[in-house]
Amino acid sequence: MGGSLNANHFMFLLQGALWTVGLSAIALVGGGIVGFIIALCRISPNAIVRIMSAGYVQLIQGTPLLVIMFLSYFGLPAIGIPISPLAAASASLTIYVAAYLGEIWRGCIESVPRPQWEAAEGLALSRTQRMAKVILPQAIRIATPPTVGFMVQIIKNTSLASVVGFVELARSGQIINNSLFEPFLVYSIIAVVYFALCYPLSRLSRRLERHGGPGRLELEAA
Amino acid sequence: MNLNLDFGAILERWPMFLDGAILTLQLASLATILGAVIGILGAIGRRSRNPVIVRICGIYVEAIRNTPLLVQIFLVYFGLASLGLKFSAFAVAALALTINVGAYATEIIRAGFDSIPRGQIEAAEGLALSRTQIYWHIVLLPAIEKVYPALTSQFVLLMLASSVTSQISAEELTAVANFVQSDTYRAFETYILVAVLYILLSLIMRLGFWLLGLAIFPRRRRLRTAL
Numbered sequence: 418m419g420g421s422l423n424a425n426h427f428m429f430l431l432q433g434a435l436w437t438v439g440l441s442a443i444a445l446v447g448g449g450i451v452g453f454i455i456a457l458c459r460i461s462p463n464a465i466v467r468i469m470s471a472g473y474v475q476l477i478q479g480t481p482l483l484v485i486m487f488l489s490y491f492g493l494p495a496i497g498i499p500i501s502p503l504a505a506a507s508a509s510l511t512i513y514v515a516a517y518l519g520e521i522w523r524g525c526i527e528s529v530p531r532p533q534w535e536a537a538e539g540l541a542l543s544r545t546q547r548m549a550k551v552i553l554p555q556a557i558r559i560a561t562p563p564t565v566g567f568m569v570q571i572i573k574n575t576s577l578a579s580v581v582g583f584v585e586l587a588r589s590g591q592i593i594n595n596s597l598f599e600p601f602l603v604y605s606i607i608a609v610v611y612f613a614l615c616y617p618l619s620r621l622s623r624r625l626e627r628h629g630g631p632g633r634l635e636l637e638a639a
Numbered sequence: 640m641n642l643n644l645d646f647g648a649i650l651e652r653w654p655m656f657l658d659g660a661i662l663t664l665q666l667a668s669l670a671t672i673l674g675a676v677i678g679i680l681g682a683i684g685r686r687s688r689n690p691v692i693v694r695i696c697g698i699y700v701e702a703i704r705n706t707p708l709l710v711q712i713f714l715v716y717f718g719l720a721s722l723g724l725k726f727s728a729f730a731v732a733a734l735a736l737t738i739n740v741g742a743y744a745t746e747i748i749r750a751g752f753d754s755i756p757r758g759q760i761e762a763a764e765g766l767a768l769s770r771t772q773i774y775w776h777i778v779l780l781p782a783i784e785k786v787y788p789a790l791t792s793q794f795v796l797l798m799l800a801s802s803v804t805s806q807i808s809a810e811e812l813t814a815v816a817n818f819v820q821s822d823t824y825r826a827f828e829t830y831i832l833v834a835v836l837y838i839l840l841s842l843i844m845r846l847g848f849w850l851l852g853l854a855i856f857p858r859r860r861r862l863r864t865a866l
Contacts, residue, residue, distance in 0.1 A: 479838035481802035483813055484830055491820060492827035496644070569705065576707035580806065587709055600717035608706045608714060615705035 422602070426593050433589030434610055440575045440585055443507045445568060448514025455519025456526060457548075470519070477516035482577050485509045490581035506578035514571055521567060525560035526552060566622035569615045576611070586610060648823045649832055659815030660836055666729070666811060667798035667844065670736035674797070675790075677737065678744025679779070685749050696745065703742030708803050711735055716807045732804035732811070740797045747789050751782030784856045791848040795841050802837070812836060 458470035477485070490505035500508075529552050537547040579588035590607040594600050684696035703711065715735040719726055726734075755778050763777045783790070805814035812833055820829040 476834075476838065479799075479841040480834045481799040481813065481837055483802040483805070484816070484834050484837060487813075487816070487820075488827070488830035488834065492830045495820075495824065495826040573705075573707040576709045577803070579709070587707065590710075600713065601721045604710055604713045604717060608710045611706045611710060612702065616701065619701070619705055 422593075422597065422599070426597075429589050429593060430586070430606065430610065433584060433586040434614070436584060436589075437572065437575050437586040437611075437614070440503075440506060440510065440578060440583070441568070441572045444510035444514050444571050444575065447507060447511035448518055448571070451511060451515035452518030452522060455515055456522035459519065459523040460526060474516045474520050477513060478520070482509065482513045482574055483580065485513055486577055486581055502578070502581045502583035505581050506575070506583045510571070510574065510578070513574070514567075517567060517570070518564070521563050522556070522560055525563070526556045528559055529555045562622050562625040565618055565625060569618050569622070572614050572618070573611065644828055645825065646828050646832065649819060649825055649828050652819055652823075655815050655819065656812070656832070656836060659810065659812035660840060662729070662809070663798065663801055663811040663840060664843075666733055666736060666801045666804065666809070667794070667840075669733045670740050670797055670801070671794045673733075673737040674740035674744050674794070677741030678748045678790075679783075681741060681745030682748035682752055682782075685745065686752060700742045700745050703739055704746070708735070708739050708800050709806065711739055712804060712807055728804075728807055728809040731807060732801070732809040736797060736801055736804065739800070740793065743793050743797075744790060747786050747793060748782060750789075751786035752778060754785055755782055780856075784858075787848075787852055787856070791845070791852075794848070795844050798840060798844055799837060812840075 455470050455473065458466050459474070461467050461470075486505065486509045489500060489509050490502065493500050493505070533551055533555065534547065537551040542550065575585055576587040578585050579591065582588070584592070586607060590603050594603040597603060681696050681699065684692045685700075687693055687696075712732070712735040715738065716731050719731060719734075759777050759781075760773060763773045768776070801811060802813040804811060805817060808814060816829050816833040820826040823829070
């Protein structure tokens with residue numbers, strides 16, 4: 418057997434955990450930007466834009482993230498586009514997260530009560546003004562709990578970046594296990610670290626859901 | 640960048656892809672059926688009068704929902720091995736997926752239970768229905784009917800997530816793809832084809848669940864409301 422768990426292993430795991438957080442942040446920002454565009458496209462007055470964005474969502478939601486990951490890491494070099502593990506993982510997660518966040522946020526925008534849209538129109542606001550000044554500020558409040566909840570999914574899904582050799586938490590566990598041969602112990606520790614990252618977000622999401630968004634919390638505090 | 644796609648070598652191996660797709664569907668169906676059973680038991684457990692059972696079900700749900708499937712699969716795989724138990728990759732994959740989806744199903748079905756108005760149960764008691772009758776007709780069936788769309792999307796997500804079991808060499812669709820791409824050096828075409836197959840599989844599952852919904856919830860059909 419290859420020795421016992423020591424401080425170096427924990428430093429390595431910590432580094433992996435930091436990369437998991439970093440990759441999650443990249444996926445959230447990238448997926449958030451693309452997802453926001455998708456959400457706006459899904460409610461566009463232009464039918465072609467609506468159909469294209471709906472098609473994107475259907476395609477991505479019908480494909481496993483793992484296959485998207487393999488497609489970008491092994492598929493792109495095969496057709497002459499070299500790509501690093503970090504770039505492949507970031508691109509795959511962005512594409513994947515955008516489809517889900519886009520759909521969540523579309524629901525939130527559409528759940529802003531109808532009279533708000535009509536009132537904004539009655540005040541002769543342009544479409545852009547209506548979106549930016551009336552609808553989105555209210556939609557953001559509705560969107561906060563499910564978005565925080567989805568961040569848990571993002572963190573968990575970054576574990577799939579390990580299959581393209583990107584050294585995040587799950588991969589650093591595999592590497593340590595290759596020298597220790599204590600798979601159950603190592604993966605238990607990995608699971609605990611993931612839990613420590615995800616559980617606070619799950620709790621926060623549920624708390625926000627009960628209190629109806631961050632704005633409401635501030636009001637209650639005041 | 641010279642883009643010359645050649646699906647010929649890939650499509651030649653269609654029997655392998657078919658086998659992989661069938662295995663993926665088998666994994667998904669097995670985990671769906673067992674996961675639904677665990678979900679119902681777990682949801683009943685979370686509403687139990689015994690605080691220990693409530694706590695155990697709560698810990699199960701939170702532990703599974705806050706850790707990645709990949710890590711769960713490794714834990715089941717190596718956990719069983721360290722206990723000296725030898726199972727096939729398929730059995731381990733099915734077990735890990737069942738444990739995983741069971742937790743999500745528990746949470747979804749519990750939400751269904753919570754949505755049953757107290758008055759319904761009181762009315763049923765007033766009509767002198769037995770405890771079993773109340774549980775079956777007034778609580779369980781209407782609860783599942785309410786959360787049926789959420790539950791079935793979770794099962795479709797499970798089918799997609801079963802791709803992760805390729806990492807413990809279960810011979811499902813993604814594992815077949817990995818083999819074919821290393822054999823043909825046509826990675827891009829292989830994974831495009833597999834993505835299309837997964838989309839087809841998820842459409843098949845959605846159609847299946849829709850038909851199943853028509854069969855088990857006749858009230859919906861009569862009321863002509865969408866599921």
